[in-house]
Amino acid sequence: xxxxxxxxxxxxxxxxxxxxxxxxxxxxxxxxxxxxxxxxxxxxxxxxxxxxxxxxxxxxxxxxxxxxxxxxxxxxxxxxxxxxxxxxxxxxxxxxxxxxxxxxxxxxxxxxxxxxxxxxxxxxxxxxxxxxxxxxxxxxxxxxxxxxxxxxxxxxxxxxxxxxxxxxxxxxxxxxxxxxxxxxxxxx
Numbered sequence: 001x002x003x004x005x006x007x008x009x010x011x012x013x014x015x016x017x018x019x020x021x022x023x024x025x026x027x028x029x030x031x032x033x034x035x036x037x038x039x040x041x042x043x044x045x046x047x048x049x050x051x052x053x054x055x056x057x058x059x060x061x062x063x064x065x066x067x068x069x070x071x072x073x074x075x076x077x078x079x080x081x082x083x084x085x086x087x088x089x090x091x092x093x094x095x096x097x098x099x100x101x102x103x104x105x106x107x108x109x110x111x112x113x114x115x116x117x118x119x120x121x122x123x124x125x126x127x128x129x130x131x132x133x134x135x136x137x138x139x140x141x142x143x144x145x146x147x148x149x150x151x152x153x154x155x156x157x158x159x160x161x162x163x164x165x166x167x168x169x170x171x172x173x174x175x176x177x178x179x180x181x182x183x184x185x186x187x188x
Contacts (some may be wrong), residue, residue: 004090038071041128090112
């Protein structure tokens with residue numbers, strides 16, 4: 001399932017506060033820490049995750065789109081706000097019912113819900129990311145077993161066990177549920 005994440009909205013929720021714009025190095029470290037958390041939380045399905053940030057706080061010289069270890073990161077450029085870019089991405093989504101939008105921004109949530117996207121708040125999304133995932137690498141793959149055909153002896157044994165069921169009145173009713181109520185049916 002594809003994810004579209006409001007980057008700074010999630011980052012500020014993760015940090016519990018908005019970092020000062022003057023502390024651009026701290027903001028860059030926080031952004032990388034968040035991207036690493038998202039990347040590890042979506043291990044194996046990174047191509048379906050897009051994180052959108054405002055370009056106003058982008059690292060110097062950052063392109064509009066970049067790959068962060070398989071995770072797609074997009075910066076809103078050309079005086080466009082990340083909120084507007086996210087709403088445009090939601091409108092362009094060809095299968096919106098399969099898209100999960102992560103944000104606490106009410107306008108983005110409404111835009112996502114209008115297109116029948118799944119909406120997750122930042123706190124619940126972060127909780128899910130921080131929960132330890134089961135280690136699938138050490139688990140043996142589930143084995144699918146085909147039912148075996150009974151041998152001739154097994155078949156004869158079970159036919160013998162159930163041979164007298166045709167004389168059991170309860171079984172006769174199960175075989176023909178209308179037999180005991182035949183007199184209750186209206187005549188034409």
